[in-house]
Amino acid sequence: MxxxxxxxxxxxxxxxxxxxxxxxxxxxxxxxxxxxxxxxxxxxxxxxxxxxxxxxxxxxxxxxxxxxxxxxxxxxxxxxxxxxxxxxxxxxxxxxxxxxxxxxxxxxxxxxxxxxxxxxxxxxxxxxxxxxxxxxxxxxxxxxxxxxxxxxxxxxxxxxxxxxxRLLPGVVGAAESLANESFETGLLEHPQYTKPRTWIGRSIPDVLLSGDHKKVEAWRRKEAERLTADRRPDLLRPHGRPEK
Missing domain, CATH: 3.40.1280.10 (SPOUT methyltransferase, trefoil knot domain)
Incomplete structure (x- = not known):
């Protein structure tokens, strides 16, 4: 709903x-x-x-x-x-x-x-x-x-x-959906996927379907850092991370 x-x-x-x-x-x-x-x-x-x-x-x-x-x-x-x-x-x-x-x-x-x-x-x-x-x-x-x-x-x-x-209490249902967005952690948001599992020859990364929450979180963090380094390296400098 x-x-x-x-x-x-x-x-x-x-x-x-x-x-x-x-x-x-x-x-x-x-x-x-x-x-x-x-x-x-x-x-x-x-x-x-x-x-x-x-x-x-x-x-x-x-x-x-x-x-x-x-x-x-x-x-x-x-x-x-x-x-x-x-x-x-x-x-x-x-x-x-x-x-x-x-x-x-x-x-x-x-x-x-x-x-x-x-x-x-x-x-x-x-x-x-x-x-x-x-x-x-x-x-x-x-x-x-x-x-x-x-x-x-x-x-x-x-x-x-x-x-x-959209940041006011009660506007967005899940607080977690706000916490994981671009810029909230100083990084761009990680890629998102949903059904179907395969679409025009492209599949959802296996790790996201593994059920291992620690691995999922690590993958999302790595992807967020990769995207930020590629597209907005200026965001990495305040956090002491080297530009890639």
Whole structure:
């Protein structure tokens, strides 16, 4: 039977609050599968704030040309400041995060730290970015989901939220399935197999069918180290292992 997320009544609901020009993008993929079921179960909640509600003048202007010249537009400090202040009244204890390509890389460890807190308040930028004064004045932590640029921060916000939500108690059925994933042990995950035993001439490794749990565990560890050395040798250096 598929796992149905169950809320721990002793734990407060984890809250994601997103400031965006496109609230209609949410919940998007966060409304389906385990994340959506966990939201329905009250394990976490999702709310959005329309940045344009804090825009200036008749047309609710939110951006202007870059100081010093250049292409594109920049989100204004005197718009984002009040919007972030409003968000703070709704989630006073959640960290303020700006999704930015120049930010700290999102890692499994960082996702776990955020999942253990009360939630997150996320600023999804657009255009050329946001006025730097907002970041310093409001104490925004910049986080990046990778070394590439998107049209806006909404998809990055969804990635961060899902990375956190799946770590909340009650969302994933077996804790062991989380413990053995890529990055949890500093290694990439070992290969996985299931029925049929043989498929287009390829067979499941005999050791996985041996019933010897120690041998299975040793094989999985060796394969995890091999894959990590081949594909992400940078992950081995912090653990004192030689690159292969």
């Amino acid at each position: 598929p796992h149905i997320p169950q809320r721990d009544a002793t734990r407060p609901c984890w809250r994601a609050l997103v400031l965006t020009l496109f609230p209609e993008m949410f919940p998007g993929p966060l409304g389906i599968s385990l994340a959506g079921q966990a939201r329905d179960a009250g394990i976490w909640s999702l709310d959005t704030i329309q940045i344009r509600d804090f825009g200036l003048g008749k047309h609710r202007q939110v951006d202007d040309t870059p100081a010093g010249g250049g292409a594109g537009m920049v989100l204004r400090a005197d718009v984002l400041g009040p919007a972030l202040d409003h968000a703070r009244t709704q989630s006073p204890d959640a960290p303020l995060i700006y999704l930015s390509p120049r930010g700290t890389p999102l890692t499994q460890s960082l996702a776990r730290d955020l999942a253990e807190g009360p939630g997150v308040t996320l600023l999804a930028g657009r255009f050329e970015g946001v006025d730097e004064r907002v970041i310093s004045a409001k104490g925004l932590k910049e986080i990046s989901i990778g070394d590439y640029v998107l049209a806006g921060g909404e998809l990055a916000a969804m990635v961060l939220i899902e990375a956190c939500v």
